[in-house]
Amino acid sequence: MKSAIRNPQSAISNLPIGIFDSGVGGLTVYRALHERLPNERFVYLGDTARVPYGTKSLATVERYAIENSKFLEAHGIKLLIVACNTASALALPAIREAVNIEVLGVIEPGARAAVQAAGGRAIGIIATEATVQSRAYARAIGAIDSSVTVIERACALFVPLAEEGWVDTEVTRDVATQYLAELANDGLGALVMGCTHYPILRQVIGAVIGDDVPLIDSGEATAQEVEIFLNTKKIAGTPREGLADERKLCDDLDHFYVTDAAERFAKVAERFLGSVPSVLEAVEVWGHDELRTN
């Protein structure tokens, strides 16, 4: 009872949702959450001092993910979204052990949406090297329907292409063809964009893989599940009059933190979202105890 008094349901409802990503890519997940949940506030952390995670090892990704999660937990959030596919693939168990809040990753929602869309046909996964090596999507899909064929492909150049702003160029089409031509011949029932940057290149990816193959955005799939989760737990944000209509991406109800190079983050954010965070702050998340005891 004591904790219920200290944290009544309505107070929890008013807390923001925490989102962390290795860098700027998670903004596509933020956008999906923001669009679906206009009554929520968000606290976003981009670990830009240590980006990218996609080429790093399990132990390192776990350590970084725990530090990020503790930073957000200390800010008072009602739910933690691990927007980074690599961190979701590698570090969810470690994060859940380290913090005392609910944690949702993007892999399982993406896997569920893919199985639903594919109707029993093969599912393609495009992601970073680390996510592909983890086989996290294949395992998540196998747990739902073990008869589904899963074909995975690392697409290392998609992240720098998206960050460079080469969204619809000849080069990007050629790179996409290089990576996806084989997959396009596999008669896929769905293709999962298993990295937060990839939805930025959605047009080109869709054109190469074929219009008949549903593209699954794990961020959007996660936003759907977050909505259900908040309603089920009765901790959804209270609708405030007019707020939903007035909410804009990156307005001052949402707070953005980066571990480095805020200026570059703002520049890429504008490229990705069309707007720059109103509240953007550089912070340190490496707490040091973990570093010394690991």
Next chain:
Amino acid sequence: MKSAIRNPQSAISNLPIGIFDSGVGGLTVYRALHERLPNERFVYLGDTARVPYGTKSLATVERYAIENSKFLEAHGIKLLIVACNTASALALPAIREAVNIEVLGVIEPGARAAVQAAGGRAIGIIATEATVQSRAYARAIGAIDSSVTVIERACALFVPLAEEGWVDTEVTRDVATQYLAELANDGLGALVMGCTHYPILRQVIGAVIGDDVPLIDSGEATAQEVEIFLNTKKIAGTPREGLADERKLCDDLDHFYVTDAAERFAKVAERFLGSVPSVLEAVEVWGHDELRTN
């Protein structure tokens, strides 16, 4: 006299040369040093847990560079080479303050070689975002000859293309054309490859910029200056019979350390050098005092 007795010149000569880089790119500098100095042993540190530096801020690059330098200093080296252009551009003064050994970066040797090759004509610099923003090459060239025009261009996609092994593909040629076409029209007297990865793409870069423009490899320029430095200071490695002929890249006289993902490092090393380090170890360099006091 006491220190001379404890560290006689011959003992110093036998110490290895330390090299650090943000990751795997510095292997091109290692190769250049190894080729020119077959009597030397090398200790290489790749900070693969925090790579890349090229999109990070001054403060962060300084912190990482100091940690790397102290790690190598503790290994007993006679000279520290900062192979990473970004760290050379941003962190040399901070490194020199933090360690008690001689420190050489790659920017000034690259700048000197470029001025010599360009014969008064404009010099192009291609590098990472952070190196270009630092204007370190322009300043180094200006200090030698203030009348030389310097044109700088960040080429963010060259690093992932080199690491992906897309060395001579249609895509790489298109990307190079995109980045370099304007520079090619500027009547350059020399083009500096101001990032350790770029020599891997030397063929394509040369083809786009034109055969008549000398390509300056800052790693090679640095190796030349290291040779002179060692001879001047009389601390060059002692020729041992037959050793120079037998030395191979990555043999067990050279030790390689990485801060993460040794397996991936070995894979890219093979792609870059044609051989895998015989001695390769994953280590932690973040000591912790620096982290807490910064």
